[in-house]
């Protein structure tokens with residue numbers, strides 16, 4: 278068997294084209310969607326992510342700006358800026374690029390963002406709404422994965438789903454979305470005993486581990502849908518997922534590549550959340 282590839286790049290492009298009309302309609306009504314991305318420090322990977330987020334917005338006619346601080350900035354300065362943006366009627370989404378330098382209380386910073394502008398979906402209010410099955414903003418990466426299931430015609434109801442990884446950014450919200458969709462969900466972590474015993478039962482396998490080629494063909498159930506969230510850089514500079522793509526492709530029914538899989542979907546869903554925030558504001562005006 279050779280797995281069908283779920284092409285995140287093509288899906289992301291299709292969705293982004295569809296967003297343009299919504300952005301135009303909002304702009305015509307005086308609610309041009311606006312996203313601010315706050316970057317603290319000069320981590321090269323974060324700089325690339327932030328640039329892609331800002332450019333993604335601009336490419337579909339949204340407003341977007343980056344605010345940068347030296348890594349030594351104090352938390353109060355960043356909190357004051359967030360308070361200012363919370364009150365700015367032209368800004369619909371605020372995102373603080375993670376990770377923050379060690380002297381920051383990450384949770385306090387994320388909680389300072391107004392819940393109705395929290396387009397990353399990390400505020401406790403939005404996490405709670407997702408857990409209750411009534412999401413307002415869904416974290417962008419697992420949201421993108423749900424869109425890929427849709428695109429691949431994957432019915433999640435009644436399926437065995439296994440998520441490897443339990444981070445607040447990917448693993449946990451992914452598990453909640455799968456639960457809400459009616460799957461039977463197992464969440465694995467670094468202490469899980471007999472990981473392969475779990476993954477081999479999975480009709481749906483999501484890898485969010487951060488270890489190159491961690492999931493091998495012998496861990497995959499024949500015909501399974503394999504979603505690779507990982508982004509790892511190999512010594513030769515190439516990007517690689519958490520899944521051994523070549524090996525697993527021969528066993529899986531559907532699979533996402535890296536690059537060109539989940540990655541492009543993450544920013545796409547950030548755009549979707551920001552447009553959604555602007556639409557809610559316009560509707561309330």
Ligand code: NAP
Nearest residue numbers: 418442443444447466467485486487506507508539540543
């Ligand atoms: P993270 O916070 O480091 O979490 C990794 C998770 O993997 C943890 O829960 C950890 O378990 C688990 N884990 C580590 N070793 C394991 C093992 N041997 N067996 C089972 N579980 C194990 O990472 P993250 O933020 O969730 O990101 C995961 C990956 O996705 C990274 O490669 C990241 O770059 C990528 N990512 C991609 C996107 C995208 O847009 N495509 C977005 C976000 C992240 P413990 O909790 O027990 O430590």
